[in-house]
Amino acid sequence: MKISVIGGGPGGLYFALLYKIARPDAEIIVYERNRPDDTFGFGVVFSDATLDGFAQADPATYREITESFAHWDDIQVHVKGEVLTSTGHGFSGLSRKKLLQILQRRCVALGIDLRFQEEAPPPDAYGDSDLVVAADGINSAVRDLYADHFQPKIEWRGNKFIWLGSTCPFPAFTFVFLENEHGLWRVHAYQFDREQSTIIFECTEETWTRAGLEDADEDASITYLEGLFSEHLNGHRLLKNKSIWRNFPIVTNQRWRHSNVVLLGDAVHSAHFSIGSGTKLAMEDAIALRDAMIASDDVDAALETYETERRPVVESTQRAAKVSLMWFENVERYYGELETIQFAFSLLTRSLRISHENLKVRDQIFVDRVDQWFARQAANQSRINIATEPAPPPLFTPYRLREMVLDNRVVVSPMCQYSAEDGTVDDWHLVH
Numbered sequence: 001m002k003i004s005v006i007g008g009g010p011g012g013l014y015f016a017l018l019y020k021i022a023r024p025d026a027e028i029i030v031y032e033r034n035r036p037d038d039t040f041g042f043g044v045v046f047s048d049a050t051l052d053g054f055a056q057a058d059p060a061t062y063r064e065i066t067e068s069f070a071h072w073d074d075i076q077v078h079v080k081g082e083v084l085t086s087t088g089h090g091f092s093g094l095s096r097k098k099l100l101q102i103l104q105r106r107c108v109a110l111g112i113d114l115r116f117q118e119e120a121p122p123p124d125a126y127g128d129s130d131l132v133v134a135a136d137g138i139n140s141a142v143r144d145l146y147a148d149h150f151q152p153k154i155e156w157r158g159n160k161f162i163w164l165g166s167t168c169p170f171p172a173f174t175f176v177f178l179e180n181e182h183g184l185w186r187v188h189a190y191q192f193d194r195e196q197s198t199i200i201f202e203c204t205e206e207t208w209t210r211a212g213l214e215d216a217d218e219d220a221s222i223t224y225l226e227g228l229f230s231e232h233l234n235g236h237r238l239l240k241n242k243s244i245w246r247n248f249p250i251v252t253n254q255r256w257r258h259s260n261v262v263l264l265g266d267a268v269h270s271a272h273f274s275i276g277s278g279t280k281l282a283m284e285d286a287i288a289l290r291d292a293m294i295a296s297d298d299v300d301a302a303l304e305t306y307e308t309e310r311r312p313v314v315e316s317t318q319r320a321a322k323v324s325l326m327w328f329e330n331v332e333r334y335y336g337e338l339e340t341i342q343f344a345f346s347l348l349t350r351s352l353r354i355s356h357e358n359l360k361v362r363d364q365i366f367v368d369r370v371d372q373w374f375a376r377q378a379a380n381q382s383r384i385n386i387a388t389e390p391a392p393p394p395l396f397t398p399y400r401l402r403e404m405v406l407d408n409r410v411v412v413s414p415m416c417q418y419s420a421e422d423g424t425v426d427d428w429h430l431v432h
Helices: 010-022 048-057 059-066 096-109 141-145 205-210 218-233 278-295 299-329 331-337 340-348 356-362 364-382 427-431
Strands: 002-006 027-032 043-047 070-072 075-079 082-086 091-095 113-116 131-134 152-166 173-180 183-191 197-203 246-253 261-263 399-401 404-406
Touching: 002 010, 010 027, 010 096, 010 278, 043 048, 043 096, 043 183, 043 197, 043 278, 048 059, 048 091, 048 278, 059 096, 070 183, 075 340, 082 340, 082 364, 091 096, 091 183, 096 113, 131 141, 141 261, 152 205, 152 218, 152 299, 173 218, 173 331, 183 205, 183 218, 183 331, 197 205, 197 218, 246 299, 261 299, 278 299, 299 331, 331 340, 340 364, 356 364, 364 399
Parallel strands: 002 027, 002 131, 027 113, 075 173, 131 261
Antiparallel strands: 043 091, 070 091, 075 082, 152 197, 152 246, 173 183, 183 197, 399 404
């Protein structure tokens, strides 16, 4: 089997080494237009569940990753002068450069041909390749070349963001919401080694324009943001790396494969940085493609299996990412209307993947605070005394409608047989 991989990012490198381990006689070439040490961005983040998948896929790579990462369980939310902390979340941060170095070393040790600073020829030039893996990023040239077949769709979202770093070692995954004369700023920050963190600043285009950042270069943007964020940086500076203000593109494709060419990673899908899944998805794509390829000697059948089995997982993640993205696009609404504990709960459950019950498993103390706050609100609204030690789940607190007090907030949509004539119940309803 001869395989050409276009793009030497985490997804492309990981697939190359995973397949080489499974099929040592395979000839694999990875083309990367940049130098080995070139990387854009600062750190990547993985959940504990993602790392468990890496451990099963290749224990050696997993060990190197876990020896290099910064691990945390806490999420801190800084809002309106308060800091609210939730624990039990289990994430790890790792330098993107360090991750690439680990994957590159593994590839070289396995005998994979890594060709840096070499533009890959178009896929139709690989006449002797059994498989061409297009892992060439969000601006994929291969995807564009076969756009009529892949049918990509790119949806540009409205918020502006800039990806920076800092020497400030944040102790938790940190969200900060800051308001100044120009508008409301969202900050996502996490440590990726003992001395550095990733910091993403996000705002609406209106706020960005009022702040005069339309024509700002990297240095001007850093000067503005360091002044805005100085209280949280504790004397540390912001770092740049091709850091420009951008809009986030949601990438989807109608098809993932064409003949013996298959898309992988950001070339085929993107997930908003607020759930930290870009690199995770690419590396999990690599695992899925490896599994499909070793399960069948028929490349076409293997690629069909890869797309059929992987697409629902990716689309589920993209749905969660879009809901999370939309929450951040509408922060002004929540910031202005919600109390701080309610705001933090809304943030933590924004993707709909973490529910009240799931968050309770992660952090009983935080959810108890939420339930106690809600019980007090319900007591004030219903004018009914409610115990707060322990507080009932919000679903089972009373609610007042004029002079009627409902015992709980369970609402059932009735079937047609339960319809009441002129809204009047009779014995049928009482029995049922």
